[in-house]
Amino acid sequence: MTCVHVRAQLAAYQEGGLRPSQRRAVALHLASCPACQAELAVYEEGDRALRRFAADTPSAAIYASVLQRLGQEDAARSQRKAHLVRAVSSWLNVAGTLGAAGVVGAVLVVLAQGLHAPAAMSTAAHSGPGGQSQSGAALVHEQQAGPSARNETPAGRNVELAAVFPLASVGTSVRLTATLLQLAERGTLLYLHTSDPTEFGQDNSQAPILQQPLLATGGQPTMLVPTPGIYSSPAVSPDGRWLAYGVHSAVPHSAQRGIWVRDTAGRPPGWRIRVPHDGPSAQIKDIRWAADGRDLIFSVQTHASVTLYVADARTGALQRQYPGWWPADNQALSPDLRLLATVPYEAGPQDAERPITVRDVSSPGGASWQVGIGARPVWSPDSTRLAYLTGPALSAVTLTVVDVYSGRRWALSTVPRAIDAVCWSPDGTAILYTVHEGDRSPAATSQLWITAAGRPNVALPGVRTRWIGDMTWVPSPAPHLPRN
């Protein structure tokens, strides 16, 4: 073997990449050729220099810049969506004047769907985790600018939000499970509890409001509202500071009835908002905070009617009202107060398959479009998606999520029992719901499940309770809530 041959193979020789016979031949030559040994030494010296090369510490500002860029991209995406809805609404107004609202509206809504998700409808219904990726990633950062972050320093906020891995981005089921648990670890649950589910939902049921970490490893839940009473629908404001809950109409003293708002730090006494139709048969349902943390959204249901209201959380002054369909959970106003989802009541089982319609109520004559078939819609915190239940009967219910702007749908989980108390995580990346074991018998219990973009659902072992009615997943860490 000549020097020319050997030198052509020195790089591979040094990397251990030659066949044994070639390697032996090169080694043999090297043993007797100082010139080739010197060439090999240059390779080795070059390697050593390369290993020492570029050992700088990058600027600490890179991380903040990455988060900032992600936040800006998401904000821009949200603005594009909002702009499009406004454009559709205004076009519909014009078209309505011309007497052609239906046709133009349909064209524009289809156009809107196409612009945001070119393959929207064709990938609907059973898209995998990857399909949900953009919204999942986006939400974490949209939350950055939201009211819940108001009390945090910018630096602290970035770290906290970055630590919330976008759930929808997780591709394999094992990692999904771990990530859901990670998220749950950060959460606190407020829920209505009753030891006797046969009475739950009745006017005289006793349902104290309890607070417990989602992944409690022991100990008892804290009773958040100390006096057991007849409560409904606890809801914590986006900044974690205020708790609103309904006090049932069956309370003997009418001075107690209405929606109470109190400081979650436990400083008494809070205040009461009187609700319309405050009669003995009225029930206050589905209390939610608007995204700005100023208004409350709630429904008042009587035997004869349902009305959805928006009221100032501090003064109780009514801002808007919408006549609804019985029962109350078949309409929902988005937290940004722009979109109203309704499921028109028709004769038949409560969870029968009925069209869910979304209407833009931010301006008169706003666009209206159908987003799915099902019941009991619940808005995501960012007002872009609805979770709802579908299924021919209560015995096999599918929890579905739809992006109301693109029409994309994800069937999250099918459960062979009734799903109840659906609530979104504060960052909008996961959904919590209960499945009741036993059907409202005194021995019945509620099991909490959590899901994001597909299977597996994860049963949360921490919360053990007899029966959970309404519940809410509190932004975490919730600075004002008392610790267990």
Place this chain on the structure above:
Amino acid sequence: MVSSHTLTGERVAVQAIPTFEEIFSRYNTQIYNYLLGMVGNPEQAQDLTQDTFVKAYRALPNVQELILPAWLYRIATNTALDALRHRKLIAWLPFQPGDDDRYRAPERDLGGEMAETEMVRQSLLALTPRQRACLLLRTRDGLSIDEICTAMKMSRDAVKATLYRGKERFRVAYRALECKAS
């Protein structure tokens, strides 16, 4: 390790996965220095590190299996190659990768004072971007050939050929600079 139940009640053990923040803290220095080796300019390396992690965050949703750090190196490599391609197009780059025939040692007098870092930096510039990537990943960052295949999206044979050719070219350039310096 965390344990949990699936929908069917089956108990499963699950591996805790790193958060984005953890991925960033663990790999940002490595990625920055790799990109510094690729582009030879600290400011641009910093920008490309940002780009890499922004892309990584966006790409996570579609990842079926997260193989770190090869997956991250792949994004960084693509980012660097794109940047170098663009820089070549607009033709104001301070150095230009070339082949053996075109390569010439710097004209200026190094006066025997050229630091090792500068010699490595200049030698790297004699390589094509792909050769540079393979050499840095293998020698500086210690990736295996299989990991480089993942990072570069190339076959084993292609990686080996590119790596060996890169090593050879690096040796020629480094030797030339050494002679000049001495």
